[in-house]
Amino acid sequence: MSENNQSRDVFAAIADPTRRRLIQLLAEADELPLHELTVHFDMGRTAVSKHLTILKEAGLVLDRKVGRETRFRLNASPLKEIQDWVAFYSKFWRTNMLRLNQLLEEENE
Structure with missing residues (x-):
């Protein structure tokens, strides 16, 4: 820029x-x-x-x-753009951690 x-x-x-x-x-x-x-x-x-x-x-x-x-x-107010971006990746990591947790639980069964 x-x-x-x-x-x-x-x-x-x-x-x-x-x-x-x-x-x-x-x-x-x-x-x-x-x-x-x-x-x-x-x-x-x-x-x-x-x-x-x-x-x-x-x-x-x-x-x-x-x-x-x-x-x-x-x-x-312009910081909302950053908050939205971080929120997307927070959801991404939360979803992937849940998947990993499910996988580990299946392996331990």
């Missing part, structure tokens, strides 16, 4: 541990300004801002201006 693309894949956006931590921080707060987010990382404001931009492009973060400050908040 192009670096300038305004519509990022949610899976790609959460692939980075820094972005997952940003999501967690925003989930724990109503909204936070950049300087309050930056103190949680060993990187500068510019680097944190770039991660927030990627999350915004995926629709996971919303921002609003309050005076000279930009405040960020989580928009968790």
Whole structure:
């Protein structure tokens, strides 16, 4: 995907541990300004801002201006795509484990 693309894949956006931590921080707060987010990382404001931009492009973060400050908040609805994907594979593994259990029980009879 192009670096300038305004519509990022949610899976790609959460692939980075820094972005997952940003999501967690925003989930724990109503909204936070950049300087309050930056103190949680060993990187500068510019680097944190770039991660927030990627999350915004995926629709996971919303921002609003309050005076000279930009405040960020989580928009968790795009995470439903990930939840649905994981749920499919949870069902897959649950079904296969039941089959394996049945097979083992048949062998022990």
